[in-house]
Amino acid sequence: MFVLRGLSTPEWPYTPRLHVSAHRPAREPRTRGVVGHRLQTREPAIEAGPEGIPIENAVRAWRQCGRLWPLDDLVAGADALLAGRQPLASAADLDAEITLMGDVRGGILRRALNLARPGVRSPRETRLRLVLVRHGLPEPNVNIDIFSTRGDFVAEIDLAYELWRVAVEYDGRVHAEDPRQFARDADRWAAIRDAGWDHVRVLSHHLRGDGSAAVDLVRAALLRAGWRPGQ
Incomplete structure (x- = not known):
């Protein structure tokens, strides 16, 4: 099925x-x-x-x-x-x-x-969310819309830590060979940062094994934003 x-x-x-x-x-x-x-x-x-x-x-x-x-x-x-x-x-x-x-x-x-x-768009997003939580990080919200300071829509984020304004996305690079799509993606990443969010892109190799490489990237972003273990 x-x-x-x-x-x-x-x-x-x-x-x-x-x-x-x-x-x-x-x-x-x-x-x-x-x-x-x-x-x-x-x-x-x-x-x-x-x-x-x-x-x-x-x-x-x-x-x-x-x-x-x-x-x-x-x-x-x-x-x-x-x-x-x-x-x-x-x-x-x-x-x-x-x-x-x-x-x-x-x-x-x-x-x-x-x-x-509800709202998860891919099994890799599921795996990433589970890995982050199992390694002691807070559970992120799923597919959250973020907006600019003027209230304009910027992007829908796979996994979002709204309190710390950390945006985490799994990037499968299915458009890596498409220059136009890559350019659109790059503009989107810049817009997310301009909206005041720390944008973390997790690639497939970061999830290999126990996914600790992905966890390290997200933990570092949360620490930069003021999160501390145990919060």
């Missing part, structure tokens, strides 16, 4: 496989290349996906991934469902599904839901 909808799934070294489920009393498929699952006796909630392919309801699919995915990927999956102007689910929907059908793996779904936030 997540792949067909273009939503986040676990990154390498997780190996995606084709999972097909059947509702009891039907038997799960058993064929090469397919992982079969036999679901509880329950009224199906199949939806039409791309090209009319039948796919599982988004909320149910997220819960089913609870038996397979690591915690952070479940958080990113929940973030993806909660995102956008027309989200595929609400936090209440996910909570109701857990309550109705039960949690798995020691309560991993409830933990993931508690860490999920």
Whole structure:
């Protein structure tokens, strides 16, 4: 479901496989290349996906991934469902599904839901937010609009520490080979700084390993702005 909808799934070294489920009393498929699952006796909630392919309801699919995915990927999956102007689910929907059908793996779904936030635009933003908090930094707000001193809109910030005016963004550099987009980005970065914000750009290599390089960049900006550990 997540792949067909273009939503986040676990990154390498997780190996995606084709999972097909059947509702009891039907038997799960058993064929090469397919992982079969036999679901509880329950009224199906199949939806039409791309090209009319039948796919599982988004909320149910997220819960089913609870038996397979690591915690952070479940958080990113929940973030993806909660995102956008027309989200595929609400936090209440996910909570109701857990309550109705039960949690798995020691309560991993409830933990993931508690860490999920609406408005997140990418799984790397999710990972960055989780890494910062786990290393003892305050939790930033998600996708905050900032304005100039005249009240003009400047930018929407991925992760914002409004009290200290520190803007943190994950920069995947998908436009690195586009000079015009790079120029627009550079003008935007300057506008953020002109609005009185310290702008921290986190690149992919900063998130390698335990993400400590990204944490160091953000911690330094917060310290410059007057934050102190324990606040």
